Amino acid sequence: MQKPQAIIFDLDGVLTDTSEYHYQAWQHLANDEHISFTREENDAHLRGVGRRESLMYLIKGRTYTEAQIQEMMDRKNRYYNELIKQMSPKEVVEGGRELLDEIRHAGIKTAIASASKNSRTVLDRLDIIHYFDGIADGYSVSNSKPAADIFVYAAGLLNVPTSACLGLEDADAGIEAIKTAGMRAIAIGPEERFHRADKVLPTLANKHLADILN
DSSP: OOOEEEEEOOOOOOTBTTTTHHHHHHHHHHTTTOOOOHHIIIIIIIOOOHHHHHHHHHTOOOOHHHHHHHHHHHHHHHHHHHHTOOOOOOGBBHHHHHHHHHHTTTTTTEEEEOOTTHHHHHHHHHTGGGGOOOOOOOOSSSOOTTTSHHHHHHHHHHHHHHHEEEEEEHHHHHHHHHTTOOOOEEEEGGGGGGGOEEEESSOOOOHHHHHHOO
């Protein structure tokens, strides 16, 4: 794979595993509302998806007012924020800092493209915010993945054409977004989860730049 000018990372499930905290927060909300919700459903339908779309999946056609929907999204976010207060720099994927150092030394720009509105908090808690030249998060664009907007926005922050970017994602919706943006896509996770990735790695743990590009 030709050396990209920029590498754009999703955060949850790629550089750290906040997906477990998201799952616990959604599970708490589902229990509050007496809605059945499983870890399998979470992994299949909520990974990499924005808060409103996730809630729409969770409530499965039940009728709520817009005010109730807003309240439930806020409540889930409160649960999630309580959980991530316990995060520490130890929760960066093993070898992740070394990989980010290696990318920087290779002269490749980096950005985050995460649907989460809490990305900056998580990056701060992990103590890796200084590694990134740009951060695109849930506040940056209105159309969430699989729309390409957040990856196009991240490339714009770096001033790099999308065709010269490489995106890393752990959700199929994210891979769809990367490919639609005209970038090469590396998927992180089990092969069967993805449809359009250029390459699949089971994890980013202890990976080097050469593992990503070869």
